[in-house]
Amino acid sequence: MVSVYTSVYDVRISTWRQSMIPPGPKLPALVQTARFMAAAPGAFEAYHRRYGPIFTVRYAGFPPEVYVTTAELAEQVYRTDQDGGQAGAARRDFLQHLVGAHSVLTLDGESWWRHRKTLNPPLRAKQVAGYHDEIAAIAAEKIATWPLGRPFALRDRMQEITLEIIIRLVFGISDTGRVSRLRALLPALIRTGGSMQVAMLPDRLRGPAARVPITPYAKFLRLRTAVDTILFDEIRRRRGTTGGTDVLGRLLGTGLDDQEIRDELITLLIAGHETTATGLAWAFERMLRMPEVLERLPDDDPYLDAVVKEVLRVRPVVYEAPRLLGSPLRLGGYEIPAGWYAGPYIPLVHRDPAAFAEPGEFRPERFLAGHQNRGWMPFGGGRRFCVGAQLALLEMRVIIREVLCRLELTAPDQAPEARRLANVTLAPARLTRVIARARTPARTE
Numbered sequence: 001m002v003s004v005y006t007s008v009y010d011v012r013i014s015t016w017r018q019s020m021i022p023p024g025p026k027l028p029a030l031v032q033t034a035r036f037m038a039a040a041p042g043a044f045e046a047y048h049r050r051y052g053p054i055f056t057v058r059y060a061g062f063p064p065e066v067y068v069t070t071a072e073l074a075e076q077v078y079r080t081d082q083d084g085g086q087a088g089a090a091r092r093d094f095l096q097h098l099v100g101a102h103s104v105l106t107l108d109g110e111s112w113w114r115h116r117k118t119l120n121p122p123l124r125a126k127q128v129a130g131y132h133d134e135i136a137a138i139a140a141e142k143i144a145t146w147p148l149g150r151p152f153a154l155r156d157r158m159q160e161i162t163l164e165i166i167i168r169l170v171f172g173i174s175d176t177g178r179v180s181r182l183r184a185l186l187p188a189l190i191r192t193g194g195s196m197q198v199a200m201l202p203d204r205l206r207g208p209a210a211r212v213p214i215t216p217y218a219k220f221l222r223l224r225t226a227v228d229t230i231l232f233d234e235i236r237r238r239r240g241t242t243g244g245t246d247v248l249g250r251l252l253g254t255g256l257d258d259q260e261i262r263d264e265l266i267t268l269l270i271a272g273h274e275t276t277a278t279g280l281a282w283a284f285e286r287m288l289r290m291p292e293v294l295e296r297l298p299d300d301d302p303y304l305d306a307v308v309k310e311v312l313r314v315r316p317v318v319y320e321a322p323r324l325l326g327s328p329l330r331l332g333g334y335e336i337p338a339g340w341y342a343g344p345y346i347p348l349v350h351r352d353p354a355a356f357a358e359p360g361e362f363r364p365e366r367f368l369a370g371h372q373n374r375g376w377m378p379f380g381g382g383r384r385f386c387v388g389a390q391l392a393l394l395e396m397r398v399i400i401r402e403v404l405c406r407l408e409l410t411a412p413d414q415a416p417e418a419r420r421l422a423n424v425t426l427a428p429a430r431l432t433r434v435i436a437r438a439r440t441p442a443r444t445e
């Protein structure tokens with residue numbers, strides 16, 4: 001009798017617990033993972049239609065993740081940054097082999113704050129404004145090498161520009177031999193280190209994989225050693241000198257040791273290079289399909305700034321910003337258990353009608369009034385808000401202007417490019433195919 005009573009009671013408790021958890025697909029975690037890899041972002045839109053503004057997705061090998069799709073719920077998640085929401089822990093498994101153990105991306109708590117305090121000052125708007133002319137010069141130099149009259153993938157060309165910006169303005173490296181060596185090594189390091197075979201390799205298999213030279217992990221280690229040799233050498237050499245307006249120069253006097261500085265330099269590369277290039281690719285993908293927008297550029301500065309912000313709203317590059325919860329979180333009428341992930345699904349938050357009037361319309365004017373919209377979160381939010389946001393926005397404005405002054409771009413196919421999952425980003429499926437023609441005469445600023 002007692003045992004019957006107990007099991008009925010258990011079922012009730014477990015049903016009650018279930019009802020405290022946001023709904024979501026019932027398929028096995030492995031199937032949900034496969035669907036995510038094959039069909040995101042469409043899968044999230046389908047979950048949103050079916051389950052509403054908060055839903056649970058399960059990935060094989062990870063704690064469940066609760067996604068929210070309104071600005072108000074997203075703010076509540078970001079508030080956990082004050083008391084136990086861990087953004088670092090949510091990224092560690094995928095990134096630590098690349099960025100090391102002392103990275104602002106993967107740290108939490110006191111040690112995160114110690115690093116964040118040193119990175120904030122050199123990346124503030126006022127400081128990065130000093131890079132304007134150098135960014136323009138780097139862009140002009142690269143644009144001059146673009147092919148004319150035949151289609152090419154703009155995202156790859158943008159990556160060459162943003163990589164050069166990191167090498168010269170963040171790492172502060174100008175020696176031509178080292179610059180060209182890094183140009184070859186860094187994309188290979190990111191590609192190999194970001195591949196599934198390396199990023200998802202379980203810890204216990206890393207030792208054996210490292211001993212077999214043909215494995216992707218062994219290749220990754222060789223690339224990392226080659227890059228580290230250059231970076232450590234540069235850090236030691238620069239310690240003997242003073243100043244420098246590049247980010248490395250500004251980190252040298254902050255009390256971080258050589259290993260910590262190396263980890264932060266790689267962090268800025270990993271977080272800042274592909275993201276900004278993809279933002280630029282989306283900017284052109286959108287603008288080339290809207291002649292009325294292109295017409296007002298590049299001369300109208302406030303409008304250019306508003307276009308960049310609207311592009312990042314309608315095509316956010318990073319789709320999520322999860323926190324690993326240190327304690328249970330009450331959210332949208334549910335209770336999310338400690339040890340689960342919670343975070344905004346940014347593309348849908350950006351379509352929240354409570355935050356943006358007519359969210360389906362491309363309307364840069366909504367950013368012209370100058371006031372910040374709390375629903376706009378291409379750079380995340382809370383205390384973990386992207387430290388490089390001001391540099392990214394400056395790069396986008398300056399590079400768009402440099403391109404438009406020199407070239408006339410057209411899209412060979414007017415159909416919009418679909419969104420394709422690439423690591424933590426959503427990129428244009430065809431990497432923004434364009435055809436360039438010289439603008440004669442080139443416009444001057």
Ligand code: HEM
Pocket residue numbers: 087104105106116267268269271272273275276279317318320321322378379380381382383384385386387388389391392
């Ligand atoms: C369009 C370009 C960029 C986009 C869309 C972007 C987006 C983001 C997002 C969504 C986050 C997570 C924020 C959160 O968890 O709330 C983030 C974090 C971060 N980003 Fe960016 N980012 C961009 C460019 C850059 C650049 C240029 C840099 C530096 C050179 C950079 C460095 C970082 C770092 C270090 C973090 C971790 C901050 C922390 O955890 O304290 N990002 N970024």
